[in-house]
Amino acid sequence: MLLIRCPYCEAERPEVEFTYGGQAHIARPQNPSATTDDEWRDFLYIRANPRGIHYERWRHMHGCGRFFNAVRDTVTDKFVMTYKAGLPRPDQAELEAARS
């Protein structure tokens, strides 16, 4: 079983306590009525499907209950790092540091 580090509990917790929340860092358009149909479709449905590093949301559902963001490698299924919701995407240097 995977152990996932919850940035709020600051502890490694088992995977069964968590639920997946989709791709992270997707901002809702400030003024939805001003967007074109295509922009709205992209916001609702179009997601990256990368091979490798993926930024995604997770929720510590059966723990502290909070949503947070995680960086996961979709090839190895290993979590690189997790960080609190609302924080910017970690840059390459931070990812390298988390890996080592």
Add this chain to the structure above:
Amino acid sequence: MQTHHPLAGRALPGAQGRVSIRPVEDCTRFILRIDPQNLGAASSVWGANLPPTIGGLVSGSGRIATCIGPDEWYLIAPLTEQDAIESAFAALYATTIHSLVDVSHREVGIAVDGPDAVLALQASIAFDIAAMLVGSGCRTIIDRVQIILLREGQDSFRVEVWNSFSDHVWNLLAGICREIELGV
């Protein structure tokens, strides 16, 4: 309030005293949600310090307070103190916004005691129970059921589980205790 205790009268004294489970007597339980910045005000109303970090547990004089989320506390007190706690927090509401919800009717407690208590719980909980600090609590999953697990002593745990799942968790733990007893 529902007074029926779904596990009333059950007890499983483990032979050889290695691990035993028993229902904890009825008590008052609350979920408190409050901005952590206002924790001091809530602590003074509660009458004891509320733990500031997730996992923290403070107990004394029949009361237990544990922090299970960034702004969420699980409070346990004797039944006789329920009205006093509710009215005290109602008075606090005038100055500090918070939410105090009585969940007494929702949950029951199961005490798991004995030198093999860690082994018994580890059989169905996915994280490292032995590494859990004495005097800490957390919400977790036991055999797909959400519980709040409190470690009150080296060999004494308390499982807080919803009424509707209590029968399942009880039978699960009873089976595990029996296996430990028989050395399977």
